[in-house]
Amino acid sequence: METTRKGYLGIDVGSVSTNLVILDEHAAVVAAVYRRTQGQPIKAVQEGLRELVSQLDEEVEIMGAGATGSARHLTGVITGADIVKNEITAHAVAASQVVPDVNTVLEIGGQDSKLIILDHGIVTDFAMNSVCAAGTGSFLDHQSARLGIPIEEFGDYAATSDSPAHIAGRCSVFAESDMIHKQQVGVAVEDIIYGLCHALVRNYLNNLAKGKDLKSPIVFQGGVAANAGMKRAFEDALETEVIVPAHHNVMGAIGSAILAMELELEPGESNFKGFEVSDLEYQTSSFTCKGCSNTCEVVRIKVDGKTLARWGGRCGKWELQDEGGVERKRKELLTRR
Amino acid sequence: MRVTAPQMGNLHLMLEDLFRRMGVDYVKPPPSSTRTLELGAKYGPEFACLPLKINIGNFIEALEAGADTLVMAGGHGPCRFGYYGIVEERILRDLGYDFRFMMLEPFSDGAWAFYKTFEALSPGLSIRKLWKILKVSFAKARAFDSLYKRALEIRAYEVNRGDTTRALKEAEAVMAAADTREEIEAAAAESMAVIEAVDQDPGRDVLKVGIVGEFYLLLEPFSNFGLEEMLGHKGVYLERSVWVTDWIAPHRKNIIFGYPHRLIEEKAAPYLDQNVGGEGRETVGTTVIFAERGFDGVIQLLPFGCMPENIATSILPRVQQDHDIPVLTLTFDEQTGRAGMVTRVEAFLDLLKARRGSRLQAV
Numbered sequence: 080m081e082t083t084r085k086g087y088l089g090i091d092v093g094s095v096s097t098n099l100v101i102l103d104e105h106a107a108v109v110a111a112v113y114r115r116t117q118g119q120p121i122k123a124v125q126e127g128l129r130e131l132v133s134q135l136d137e138e139v140e141i142m143g144a145g146a147t148g149s150a151r152h153l154t155g156v157i158t159g160a161d162i163v164k165n166e167i168t169a170h171a172v173a174a175s176q177v178v179p180d181v182n183t184v185l186e187i188g189g190q191d192s193k194l195i196i197l198d199h200g201i202v203t204d205f206a207m208n209s210v211c212a213a214g215t216g217s218f219l220d221h222q223s224a225r226l227g228i229p230i231e232e233f234g235d236y237a238a239t240s241d242s243p244a245h246i247a248g249r250c251s252v253f254a255e256s257d258m259i260h261k262q263q264v265g266v267a268v269e270d271i272i273y274g275l276c277h278a279l280v281r282n283y284l285n286n287l288a289k290g291k292d293l294k295s296p297i298v299f300q301g302g303v304a305a306n307a308g309m310k311r312a313f314e315d316a317l318e319t320e321v322i323v324p325a326h327h328n329v330m331g332a333i334g335s336a337i338l339a340m341e342l343e344l345e346p347g348e349s350n351f352k353g354f355e356v357s358d359l360e361y362q363t364s365s366f367t368c369k370g371c372s373n374t375c376e377v378v379r380i381k382v383d384g385k386t387l388a389r390w391g392g393r394c395g396k397w398e399l400q401d402e403g404g405v406e407r408k409r410k411e412l413l414t415r416r
Numbered sequence: 417m418r419v420t421a422p423q424m425g426n427l428h429l430m431l432e433d434l435f436r437r438m439g440v441d442y443v444k445p446p447p448s449s450t451r452t453l454e455l456g457a458k459y460g461p462e463f464a465c466l467p468l469k470i471n472i473g474n475f476i477e478a479l480e481a482g483a484d485t486l487v488m489a490g491g492h493g494p495c496r497f498g499y500y501g502i503v504e505e506r507i508l509r510d511l512g513y514d515f516r517f518m519m520l521e522p523f524s525d526g527a528w529a530f531y532k533t534f535e536a537l538s539p540g541l542s543i544r545k546l547w548k549i550l551k552v553s554f555a556k557a558r559a560f561d562s563l564y565k566r567a568l569e570i571r572a573y574e575v576n577r578g579d580t581t582r583a584l585k586e587a588e589a590v591m592a593a594a595d596t597r598e599e600i601e602a603a604a605a606e607s608m609a610v611i612e613a614v615d616q617d618p619g620r621d622v623l624k625v626g627i628v629g630e631f632y633l634l635l636e637p638f639s640n641f642g643l644e645e646m647l648g649h650k651g652v653y654l655e656r657s658v659w660v661t662d663w664i665a666p667h668r669k670n671i672i673f674g675y676p677h678r679l680i681e682e683k684a685a686p687y688l689d690q691n692v693g694g695e696g697r698e699t700v701g702t703t704v705i706f707a708e709r710g711f712d713g714v715i716q717l718l719p720f721g722c723m724p725e726n727i728a729t730s731i732l733p734r735v736q737q738d739h740d741i742p743v744l745t746l747t748f749d750e751q752t753g754r755a756g757m758v759t760r761v762e763a764f765l766d767l768l769k770a771r772r773g774s775r776l777q778a779v
Contacts, residue, residue, distance in 0.1 A: 149755060167763035191756075201770045204742065207760055290733035372447030373642065393642045396578075 089336025095189025237308020248278025571648030
């Protein structure tokens with residue numbers, strides 16, 4: 080008897096990139112999409128889903144779906160995700176799947192960076208950059224534009240450098256003027272690029288790793304991990320090997336798919352609305368509730384004039400959402416006790 | 417004379433009572449809103465901390481509402497706060513507002529000056545009468561604080577989300593109406609009963625989290641995006657290290673937090689043996705207390721650029737290690753977004769649940 084292949088969907092919608100994956104029952108990646116969010120999270124998810132389907136060579140039944148990233152709630156509503164989790168947890172889960180005894184996760188995304196410390200698969204500490212972009216991917220993005228070298232080629236340049244230029248990386252504005260100074264005195268471009276990687280690593284470690292013990296194995300993930308110069312700079316600074324997983328740029332999505340898998344939903348129990356959501360027209364709007372002094376901004380999302388969900392209020396009076404699989408399961412657990 | 421003071425949590429309920437007894441016409445500033453903060457950020461110095469900016473916004477909105485006399489707490493010590501009244505007055509005068517400005521310096525800085533400030537608000541008020549008013553009004557303020565403390569604990573167990581907050585509103589109204597000592601005592605019991613009556617699920621597996629940090633950030637929900645209520649709704653039992661009445665009278669017996677200041681200093685001593693201004697030492701000491709009591713974690717709140725709390729922040733990793741308690745530090749200023757805070761808090765709760773190995777972990 081032939082059965083349909085079973086899979087788990089994970090979606091990570093961040094400020095810069097939107098990543099989607101489908102995992103099989105053994106958490107192996109069946110399909111993966113990495114694309115830019117470009118400020119349009121709904122469109123990014125819809126087109127991402129379409130792209131994901133086009134990668135499949137046979138039909139896959141989605142047994143569970145998870146959403147993460149800064150647009151996780153929105154994504155959860157559109158797709159009917161069974162679990163909506165923050166990106167720190169999602170990244171930790173994914174890293175422990177790839178390297179089961181991982182102790183440290185370095186993650187650098189477009190607008191934020193995270194450091195996660197684990198012990199036997201359990202997160203024991205984490206840090207996330209707060210007010211400054213100097214330790215994130217946009218710092219490199221910005222400098223690559225200034226150097227006129229595509230960010231994709233940064234790694235190759237950095238690999239050829241023997242003596243990285245020392246660039247003041249505490250602040251991206253100062254880094255820029257320092258970098259121009261280095262150019263003007265004739266420092267080779269590959270040394271400048273590798274120097275920038277070092278500056279970013281220094282910044283990251285100063286901001287996030289203060290007082291923390293970074294033990295091996297160390298996994299480096301996020302979009303910036305594609306840059307071999309960054310991996311090398313981390314290895315120089317930490318004096319140990321740093322592992323970059325094959326799917327380093329979609330780890331958030333992998334993590335949320337694993338979280339969905341861990342729900343162990345029965346066939347048909349998932350709340351996933353199907354890949355057809357790519358073809359629906361969503362309208363989002365927001366209003367300020369005048370009910371009390373909190374003046375919450377409430378977001379509303381509609382399909383064909385029908386309100387699908389509302390959220391954003393502190394008191395819960397506007398809250399409206401389809402109950403996903405998790406919610407049902409949680410209620411079940413509560414009543415069972 | 418129409419008197420106002422900055423908004424801070426439920427301080428207005430306490431001031432309403434005090435000023436009514438003194439015969440002072442009190443103008444309650446409109447609740448802090450994004451407009452309040454926008455005004456404050458526009459006219460306040462960029463490098464000043466968040467509380468100053470909200471204060472300025474409160475004063476402007478109260479002046480718009482007809483206030484003509486502004487009262488601001490003073491104080492001393494190595495935190496900038498003692499200077500804020502002076503800065504705020506200067507900014508508001510430069511903006512062209514016409515008002516009377518009064519700095520209320522602490523009693524310990526001089527009893528006579530303390531009395532004269534109140535006397536200026538209520539001419540002819542005798543020392544004897546002021547003392548009587550302060551005593552009874554303070555007893556009422558204690559009762560308010562007790563309610564808020566209990567609400568933080570009960571919210572974690574409420575069956576219907578929002579019930580505790582609603583019950584608290586009702587309890588506040590009961591409390592606010594009390595006048596004489598006897599009435600205050602009766603109202604305290606009655607209002608507490610209102611809160612206790614919230615439909616609760618006592619078997620719920622709740623996380624216990626201690627909230628520590630800078631005074632204003634802890635007391636004004638607007639400044640921390642309603643963190644306490646949000647945690648309560650996620651089923652987190654909370655205790656907080658800072659209370660208005662404990663701060664006014666830290667040496668009284670009936671403390672709301674439950675720990676005398678001397679003990680807090682003692683607990684902080686191995687890490688920080690002197691006052692560093694603000695609540696720096698208290699943050700360290702109370703984190704130790706929460707850890708020793710077996711709390712799952714501690715959340716520290718501070719305004720960006722707060723020196724005393726930054727000192728505490730740099731010390732907390734050692735406390736965290738010695739006492740094996742996770743600490744999450746959250747920094748706030750007018751640029752801070754709620755989403756970033758929520759992400760960190762959610763991840764922190766995941767961490768705490770995982771540490772506990774609770775079966776709710778998967779959900």
